[in-house]
Amino acid sequence: MAAASAPTSATAPTEHDCLAGFEEALQKESRKATFTCAGRLPINLNPNLTPSGDLTPRTDLKVHEQTLSTKPIRIRWGANGAGKTLSLPLQDPSDEGLLQDLIAACHPATSGRGGQDILDPTYRRAGALRPADFMTDFCPYESGILDILYKLNVYSGPGEVFRPHVDTPRNATQIGSLVVCLPVAFSGGELVVRHQGQEIIHDWGRINNNNANIIAPAAAAAAAEPPAINWTAFYSDCAHEVLPLHTGHRLTLTYNLFLSHGTGLSTFPISSPIV
Numbered sequence: 539m540a541a542a543s544a545p546t547s548a549t550a551p552t553e554h555d556c557l558a559g560f561e562e563a564l565q566k567e568s569r570k571a572t573f574t575c576a577g578r579l580p581i582n583l584n585p586n587l588t589p590s591g592d593l594t595p596r597t598d599l600k601v602h603e604q605t606l607s608t609k610p611i612r613i614r615w616g617a618n619g620a621g622k623t624l625s626l627p628l629q630d631p632s633d634e635g636l637l638q639d640l641i642a643a644c645h646p647a648t649s650g651r652g653g654q655d656i657l658d659p660t661y662r663r664a665g666a667l668r669p670a671d672f673m674t675d676f677c678p679y680e681s682g683i684l685d686i687l688y689k690l691n692v693y694s695g696p697g698e699v700f701r702p703h704v705d706t707p708r709n710a711t712q713i714g715s716l717v718v719c720l721p722v723a724f725s726g727g728e729l730v731v732r733h734q735g736q737e738i739i740h741d742w743g744r745i746n747n748n749n750a751n752i753i754a755p756a757a758a759a760a761a762a763e764p765p766a767i768n769w770t771a772f773y774s775d776c777a778h779e780v781l782p783l784h785t786g787h788r789l790t791l792t793y794n795l796f797l798s799h800g801t802g803l804s805t806f807p808i809s810s811p812i813v
């Protein structure tokens with residue numbers, strides 16, 4: 539009996555065919571893959587603080603067991619001796635002036651184009667503070683999110699905006715961006731994140747803090763939804779934009795996300811992140 543013949547070279551897939559099939563399969567998968575994640579972090583207006591002002595320390599184990607929350611967020615800015623501190627959410631009507639002071643302290647925000655920071659209000663109309671000009675005690679690491687703090691952004695209504703863009707990576711280890719939206723009332727200003735024909739819209743103004751800037755602890759405790767931080771993270775290749783603000787002020791902290799030792803994901807040497 540004749541032996542079964544081996545596939546001839548005419549019918550056997552070539553290396554090129556295999557690679558093309560592999561590429562097609564990967565592309566299909568990457569279309570289905572998660573490209574962004576998001577979360578909401580309730581603000582505990584009466585947190586249990588350590589003497590140094592931190593939340594009660596957590597072990598890794600506890601982080602997985604607990605519902606995470608954050609203490610109110612403080613932002614400090616201004617020259618030595620003339621510094622100001624704003625706590626969000628506002629808990630007293632007299633603090634509304636401080637929010638206005640912070641907005642006034644911001645400079646017109648630039649955007650990165652061709653490796654340069656460009657000031658173009660038709661592309662981005664918003665205020666910003668550089669990391670050297672403010673401090674915050676919001677700690678994404680403590681809150682279960684990973685970070686390198688990059689900027690405070692303020693968009694005011696009506697009309698401030700950031701047109702579609704991809705963030706300029708600070709170095710080769712940057713894998714994404716994290717946007718944290720602070721508890722101040724606004725409408726419009728949806729953050730739209732896009733990847734390979736998919737789109738996620740974060741309408742944080744609609745759900746932000748019952749549309750009130752000032753929330754007394756008692757009212758917050760009684761409310762069905764306590765004031766909260768909203769956040770989202772996405773990979774560096776995602777285009778995103780902030781749609782025009784309608785009303786109020788939208789304050790965000792943006793962070794660059796870097797690969798670090800120990801994730802097992804990096805095949806190249808990791809240098810210090812540039813902020």
Ligand SMILES: O=C(O)CCC(=O)C(=O)O
Nearest residue numbers: 691705717729780790792
């Ligand atoms: O404020 C936001 O939601 C996004 C800001 C942003 O995209 C950026 O600073 O690159």
Ligand SMILES: [Fe+2]
Nearest residue numbers: 703704705778
């Ligand atoms: Fe961006």
